[in-house]
Amino acid sequence: MAKIRLFIDHPLAQGQGIALSSDQAHYLSSVMRQEAGDEILLFNGRDGEWLARIARLAKRNGDVVPERQTAPQMDPPDLWLLFAPIKKARTDFIVEKAAEMGAARIVPVQTDFTNSERIRQDRLQAHAVEAAEQCGGTYVPEVTDLNPLSRLLDGWDGTRRILWADEAMVGPAETLAGLTKGPWAILIGPEGGFSESERARLSAMDCVTRISLGPRILRADTAAVAALALWQAELGDWRRD
């Protein structure tokens, strides 16, 4: 039985007890049926993964004590995912998948054809936390607030290259072999694609590389996972160097 993993926003050090939040105590006691003396795993995004023991547990409070580090801190490569929010369930899904696939930062963007005007950033961030707990990572990607794409591109630092999965390029995929290492952002469009002016602007940017994701039109959530997989295998931490 795999141990419970909890993200906890607190420094982790041997023997230094940590008070659980009300939600964490509830989750451990009532949902997962843990009790004092049980072992869990903790990570905070900075100090790696720690084996910890539950010192005290009530319904809405408790303490855990880190005993020893079980994995070093592993940060993902410097890869952002930019995507246009779609229907709620699929937006949740994209955030979950991006965390599992090792995106360092998740940036919802508002494009000319994006339907949603706002997102629940706190809810999406909670999905990223849950995905990190589940996938064994020691890092939780930040989910930013919704950014208008035009404003984001106005201030874009061209040293971060953009891999634009252009749904209008249906056909054989470009290979990612030969792309420069370094900071990247993957950009996935909304259903309905980008507007003509967005397309013109992206095409004119030196730091943008357009790719196709094959001969079928992928939904945005599928395209996000597929593009992250190709990037990770070629340039990221799936690569065996």
Place this chain on the structure above:
Amino acid sequence: MAKIRLFIDHPLAQGQGIALSSDQAHYLSSVMRQEAGDEILLFNGRDGEWLARIARLAKRNGDVVPERQTAPQMDPPDLWLLFAPIKKARTDFIVEKAAEMGAARIVPVQTDFTNSERIRQDRLQAHAVEAAEQCGGTYVPEVTDLNPLSRLLDGWDGTRRILWADEAMVGPAETLAGLTKGPWAILIGPEGGFSESERARLSAMDCVTRISLGPRILRADTAAVAALALWQAELGDWRRD
């Protein structure tokens, strides 16, 4: 506005009228608000994509007439996806994603650690049809009934190689470069992985290649999309030859 695409299990030929099923007529009239004279796209998995005109449409019946072929038949590469069904929503999702990603056949397998004893094959097949309609494909992958993995491997034809995404191999991914072209099946395990005896058996098969999908543990649905993307880019119809 993209045209409505319908899969229709009937030969498609110019001027040869086709009676709509009750569900199709309902979908076109009541859901999509179409009427006689409107154009839709049809495919049947054999004759490519056709532009057709609605000749007559009532609430529960109607006729469409193919006018001209708009795309040739495009079959996906000879790639199967074998996966252990998980929770309902995620199983639906895997089928949808496999169809979009261009699997030719989708095979739910019952492993030692699979929770579900049965699947609704008809419902999963309907998801594959809907995904094919959505993604612009002209092919609908067959979703088979649930197969015990052991029986499937008993009768396995070794000329179809198996790409085993082994969740126990957490670490840098193998590159798929250099793998033999030809018929393949991707095998994704259940949450909880494969049993010791399943692992021993797979490891002993000459036609099996194990790969890792990076340093995080992916959910089965994420792993399916990621493995399909890597395969398609290296050996399948995403490749630009």
